[in-house]
Amino acid sequence: MTENDDLKYACCFCKDTVSADERSHELDPCALLLIGHFDRSNNQQKEQQFFCHFICFRELVNDDGLLYIAEPGFPTVSEVIEDYSEE
Numbered sequence: 001m002t003e004n005d006d007l008k009y010a011c012c013f014c015k016d017t018v019s020a021d022e023r024s025h026e027l028d029p030c031a032l033l034l035i036g037h038f039d040r041s042n043n044q045q046k047e048q049q050f051f052c053h054f055i056c057f058r059e060l061v062n063d064d065g066l067l068y069i070a071e072p073g074f075p076t077v078s079e080v081i082e083d084y085s086e087e
């Protein structure tokens with residue numbers, strides 16, 4: 001996905017707009033990927049993407065300390081790929 005501050009989505013939890021220019025958290029807008037049949041092989045699974053505010057998702061999961069993604073040093077996808085390619 002390319003960066004585009006004009007893109008607006010509806011948060012699947014609060015139904016308000018979630019967009020880069022109306023950030024309520026630095027990670028907004030966020031997307032959630034729901035994978036059905038996760039116990040099956042990749043080509044048998046079904047996927048649907050949802051959008052949300054980070055704070056709405058954090059509230060849903062009761063911020064149980066597992067949201068490492070919000071920590072300052074959490075790597076971007078390209079940083080993870082670089083790490084794997086160096087091994």
Ligand SMILES: [Zn+2]
Pocket residue numbers: 011012013014015016052053056
């Ligand atoms: Zn929301």
